Amino acid sequence: MAIERQQVEQLAHLARIALDESTLSRTTRSLADVLALIDQLQAVDTTGIEPMAHPLDAVQRLRADIVTEPDQRDVLQAIAPAVQDGLFLVPKVIE
């Protein structure tokens, strides 16, 4: 499986990562290497083996439906760049 430079640009855009010219070429090569490794893995015969959703052979533990988190808005908003009326302010987004 190969990866094109254009696909890396697209992925970078989706991940909101800015890649300059030299990083873009380097990243394309690195990803191509990773994909080559995956090709090797995919060549292994996995007949009869269940796909793994998680490396730990355990199941999810559940918590009881009880409120345990108090209101800590003041503490949590102390690290926010901008707040007003209890809201976090962010650059305007319109759908």
Next chain:
Amino acid sequence: MSWETVIGLEIHVQLATKTKIFSGSSTAFGAEPNTQACAIDLALPGILPVLNAEAVRMALMFGLAIDAEIPKRSVFERKNYFYPDLPKGYQTTQLAEPIVGAGHVDVDLADGSTKRIRIHHAHLEEDAGKSLHEDYAGQSGIDLNRAGTPLIEIVTEPDMRSAEEAVAFAKKLHGIVTTLGICDGEMAQGSMRFDVNISVRKKGAELGTRTETKNLNSFRFMEEAIKLEVERQIDVIEDGGRVIQETRLYNGDTKTARSMRSKEEANDYRYFPCPDLLPVVIEDSYIAELKATLPELPDAKQKRFVVQYGLSAYDASILSADRVMSAYFEEVVTASGDAKLAANWVIGDLSAALNRSSLELGQSPVSSVQLGDMIARIKDGTISGKIAKQVFELMWTEGGTADEIIEKQGLKQVSDSGAIEKIVDDIIAASPQQVENYRGATEDKRPKMLGFFVGQIMKASQGKANPQQVNEILLKKLEG
């Protein structure tokens, strides 16, 4: 040229848990912004989600109620996209292995037929926060109280063929989740939100290109939005154009819809299994345990109402539609001792009064016991059905029990035959011409002429004379 509409729905149902799906923050509605958003909901570094057992239970209850396959194992995945009300940069949801598999819901349609709508699957996921775009001087305000609220997203097959079918299905679903108690059903607060996939085609042709109208939060908006979109698509095609696959937004105030700005890139959410959450395994014993706790669902309730109370299938379907309605009705039956009258009053006068005041049944100023006690007074002859409407109005506007109102307003039906006789005599004495006409008329004309006397007598008694007794005494006097 006949067009066929094809509709599939995706429904987001907020689960009525006390806390969020992955954190111990409260989910109570209406709190001050960001006072119910903890470090986990805010996606601060180092956090670990832990799944809420109650959210799992509620999702499974839904699965059991729609007779769905419940897979042994389900897996959470990350759906990656950027938006400020989604602090993690991904929504934790399910894709390949949802908690509830294929099931079905049977819907009663207006023409008396029943249609089966297939459910493709239902999965657990977290809600996002809310963005407020006004009033912040060129910035957007973000409230993350809703972030992490547990949802099930229910996905149907494209089995509906009209706005009416879609709305009937939506109402049925609303009845199921409220009866199960897994959702409060408050649509105005966003507790149930509908995304509608719509396409049109010539009868028998292959599926047309569909559009998705998102986030409809009332049955009325849903019906309007579907009708509008179907018309638009047919116009586009008949004018020689092509329907473009897009997401649309419906504005219930202006009754218009618009295309959401098309995304620059195709949706690519790069789903992958969430490494923070292990697979959820559902034991058979747990399913058996939950099955035993399933409440009586709307379908079963409707059948019981027909058998137990002798109601028509139609009346029974209205009264069994949701938990608030069915509980209210059965309380009225208990208090009044008359199911048929109870059904008539709940479906008739009460529903009309609620509609006029734009109230939900849960907000009714007249309680089930108040209404039931009043109906009991109709049944035992204390008041007539006509006077009852007056009592009901007073109960609605001023409160109080039926007995208090009847007493205070002097509305008690006169069943004292002496008193009624006196009024009858007065009316007969005052109407010699009508009496002569009546006595001279043939049998078949008489019943109609009797109406004049009854009207005068009821008027003289201010509506309080027992109508049955009036008829008996009047006939005796006129013919005797």
